[in-house]
Amino acid sequence: xxxxxxxxxxxxxxxxxxxxxxxxxxxxxxxxxxxxxxxxxxxxxxxxxxxxxxxxxxxxxxxxxxxxxxxxxxxxxxxxxxxxxxxxxxxxxxxxxxxxxxxxxxxxxxxxxxxxxxxxxxxxxxxxxxxxxxxxxxxxxxxxxxxxxxxxxxxxxxxxxxxxxxxxxxxxxxxxxxxxxxxxxxxxxxxxxxxxxxxxxxxxxxxxxxxxxxxxxxxxxxxxxxxxxxxxxxxxxxxxxxxxxxxxxxxxxxxxxxxxxxxxxxxxxxxxxxxxxxxxxxxxxxxxxxxxxxxxxxxxxxxxxxxxxxxxxxxxxxxxxxxxxxxxxxxxxxxxxxxxxxxxxxxxxxxxxxxxxxxxxxxxxxxxxxxxxxxxxxxxxxxxxxxxxxxxxxxxxxxxxxxxxxxxxxxxxxxxxxxx
Amino acid sequence: xxxxxxxxxxxxxxxxxxxxxxxxxxxxxxxxxxxxxxxxxxxxxxxxxxxxxxxxxxxxxxxxxxxxxxxxxxxxxxxxxxxxxxxxxxxxxxxxxxxxxxxxxxxxxxxxxxxxxxxxxxxxxxxxxxxxxxxxxxxxxxxxxxxxxxxxxxxxxxxxxxxxxxxxxxxxxxxxxxxxxxxxxxxxxxxxxxxxxxxxxxxxxxxxxxxxxxxxxxxxxxxxxxxxxxxxxxxxxxxxxxxxxxxxxxxxxxxxxx
Ligand code: HEM
Numbered sequence: 001x002x003x004x005x006x007x008x009x010x011x012x013x014x015x016x017x018x019x020x021x022x023x024x025x026x027x028x029x030x031x032x033x034x035x036x037x038x039x040x041x042x043x044x045x046x047x048x049x050x051x052x053x054x055x056x057x058x059x060x061x062x063x064x065x066x067x068x069x070x071x072x073x074x075x076x077x078x079x080x081x082x083x084x085x086x087x088x089x090x091x092x093x094x095x096x097x098x099x100x101x102x103x104x105x106x107x108x109x110x111x112x113x114x115x116x117x118x119x120x121x122x123x124x125x126x127x128x129x130x131x132x133x134x135x136x137x138x139x140x141x142x143x144x145x146x147x148x149x150x151x152x153x154x155x156x157x158x159x160x161x162x163x164x165x166x167x168x169x170x171x172x173x174x175x176x177x178x179x180x181x182x183x184x185x186x187x188x189x190x191x192x193x194x195x196x197x198x199x200x201x202x203x204x205x206x207x208x209x210x211x212x213x214x215x216x217x218x219x220x221x222x223x224x225x226x227x228x229x230x231x232x233x234x235x236x237x238x239x240x241x242x243x244x245x246x247x248x249x250x251x252x253x254x255x256x257x258x259x260x261x262x263x264x265x266x267x268x269x270x271x272x273x274x275x276x277x278x279x280x281x282x283x284x285x286x287x288x289x290x291x292x293x294x295x296x297x298x299x300x301x302x303x304x305x306x307x308x309x310x311x312x313x314x315x316x317x318x319x320x321x322x323x324x325x326x327x328x329x330x331x332x333x334x335x336x337x338x339x340x341x342x343x344x345x346x347x348x349x350x351x352x353x354x355x356x357x358x359x360x361x362x363x364x365x366x367x368x369x370x371x372x373x374x375x376x377x378x379x380x381x382x383x384x385x386x387x388x389x390x391x392x393x394x395x396x397x398x399x400x401x402x403x404x405x406x407x408x409x410x411x412x413x414x415x416x417x418x419x420x
Numbered sequence: 421x422x423x424x425x426x427x428x429x430x431x432x433x434x435x436x437x438x439x440x441x442x443x444x445x446x447x448x449x450x451x452x453x454x455x456x457x458x459x460x461x462x463x464x465x466x467x468x469x470x471x472x473x474x475x476x477x478x479x480x481x482x483x484x485x486x487x488x489x490x491x492x493x494x495x496x497x498x499x500x501x502x503x504x505x506x507x508x509x510x511x512x513x514x515x516x517x518x519x520x521x522x523x524x525x526x527x528x529x530x531x532x533x534x535x536x537x538x539x540x541x542x543x544x545x546x547x548x549x550x551x552x553x554x555x556x557x558x559x560x561x562x563x564x565x566x567x568x569x570x571x572x573x574x575x576x577x578x579x580x581x582x583x584x585x586x587x588x589x590x591x592x593x594x595x596x597x598x599x600x601x602x603x604x605x606x607x608x609x610x611x612x613x614x615x616x617x618x619x620x621x622x623x624x625x626x627x628x629x630x631x632x633x634x635x636x637x638x639x640x641x642x643x644x645x646x647x648x649x650x651x652x653x654x655x656x657x658x659x660x661x662x663x664x665x666x667x668x669x670x671x672x673x674x675x676x677x678x
Binding site: 090240257260264 | 486537655659677
């Protein structure tokens with residue numbers, strides 16, 4: 001079966017270690033639905049950004065010093081005195097933001113086209129795990145330059161673990177390696193920041209194994225039924241992905257070269273100072289929706305329930321809601337019982353989807369505002385809607401929605417579209 | 421087409437919350453800077469004037485911790501001039517042969533060299549506070565990146581001193597400034613018309629000095645700015661062509677898919 005390669009060296013290796021056969025199967029002959037639209041570019045883009053992050057990160061690490069009295073200045077030295085250090089650092093900083101843009105689009109793509117459904121549940125769950133690990137990586141990475149936001153962000157977020165009953169305070173001290181965010185914290189965060197991207201890499205490998213088992217979903221949501229539905233990955237999708245990469249790089253490098261601090265907070269160019277609290281502690285933009293959920297539970301709401309504060313504090317409720325919002329995503333394949341995958345054939349779910357997306361972006365906006373007045377109210381309604389959508393709207397529509405007739409096959413759908 | 425539009429919208433909307441507004445004080449008057457825009461660059465004459473303002477006014481209270489004397493060469497000073505400027509300042513000499521860093525409680529000093537960081541006005545933050553009514557003059561080497569508005573903000577602060585409006589309670593030792601959060605700033609108006617004589621003959625108005633020093637501080641915060649923008653233009657131009665070619669190639673390869 002294997003070893004049909006012309007080059008004798010490749011043939012010799014492949015006979016003993018079939019890596020070339022593997023590559024051939026997964027990136028050249030790999031049968032891919034012929035109707036994938038540009039939303040299917042974001043998976044390969046995410047993989048490329050991960051590689052860019054790891055490469056730029058390793059070179060940054062060669063010049064970075066994880067010590068509270070040196071970290072800030074060592075990053076500035078990278079910016080000023082290391083050859084192309086400014087480029088490495090700006091690529092890494094903006095790469096983190098781009099990574100989240102790409103992965104957010106990738107996730108919402110999956111939600112729109114029902115890509116999480118049987119038989120792709122594990123593929124989806126591994127994806128959610130990648131998202132969680134990315135958030136952990138970005139969070140510890142953001143503490144490394146040891147600016148004001150690094151320090152105070154780390155303080156706020158690590159403090160969340162204090163809500164764990166009984167052992168909460170011990171957990172926080174254990175995370176810190178002391179009694180506040182300090183040098184031991186910075187050291188372990190650096191170690192973790194080096195480790196976690198490779199955990200992501202391993203998860204991505206699993207993600208791909210699961211993907212190749214049942215192949216890509218597609219805009220119709222109808223499974224591949226025969227050869228007429230597919231085209232080989234190469235050259236069709238290699239060239240399409242390459243074009244997508246070009247467009248992506250124009251945007252990514254546009255920010256890197258011309259507005260490198262667009263996604264950043266000015267306060268992080270002030271060295272960390274435990275004695276001065278910034279006026280507004282805001283996390284990086286990609287955390288803002290979760291930050292809004294965290295702060296959506298006010299003290300008096302809990303008090304109104306009388307006995308509840310004894311069991312759960314407002315802070316604990318906020319933390320549960322925040323982590324719950326992500327954990328819940330893992331159950332999406334079972335919450336959505338509709339047999340039809342693609343929202344193109346689900347007239348009601350389609351609108352529910354766009355509303356959910358709008359609501360999520362709104363949460364992000366709220367997360368960046370001080371939690372007062374109208375903002376707090378909108379934040380609460382939005383948080384409620386996030387859960388209501390997943391727990392009530394989705395199961396309800398799965399049961400009662402009248403879906404449109406599905407095309408017979410992918411190729412039939414493509415034909416129908418072309419004859420129009 | 422519709423989908424690409426959606427993509428752009430979503431990317432934009434996701435990025436939008438990053439622009440959080442902690443709106444304090446009035447809007448900053450936007451200045452024209454030579455370093456604005458994709459082809460921005462530093463005006464060497466302005467840089468030299470800015471350095472003069474910084475050195476003869478601001479450096480009395482503020483440090484610029486990230487800068488070395490050798491960096492001045494990038495502003496258009498010769499190596500000899502940078503050396504001469506450095507030699508005018510004193511820095512702690514470090515331990516002598518006997519291992520001492522201090523004599524009679526005073527640090528042993530030596531003239532600075534181009535490889536030294538620009539000498540700070542105070543030995544430590546406590547000394548800085550003691551000399552400034554308890555307020556700490558922040559390090560200025562990153563100030564344009566560390567404040568919303570950057571150079572516009574620094575310029576606005578330096579030109580924003582006014583009489584407090586009637587009924588405004590100004591604390592002792594504080595000054596009213598239109599653009600500072602809370603309007604009470606511990607820094608007394610540092611620029612006075614004609615306080616310095618520019619070597620290039622430019623008229624030293626408060627506005628001129630404020631502009632020049634703000635431009636200088638932008639360079640101090642982003643010395644890579646010129647190289648970054650020049651490189652960016654080349655790379656983006658290349659990418660634009662390359663991506664267009666890829667698009668044409670994609671169309672061709674896909675033309676046989678039905
Ligand atoms: C999943 C991939 C990664 C993500 C999402 C990520 C994210 C981040 C973020 C958000 C920062 C803060 C940037 C700033 O504001 O200055 C950062 C800094 C840093 N990262 Fe990463 N990173 C990743 C991979 C890596 C890897 C693999 C390494 C090294 C092996 C690394 C090394 C560093 C270093 C040394 C810094 C501090 C320098 C700096 O702040 O620019 N990163 N990272």
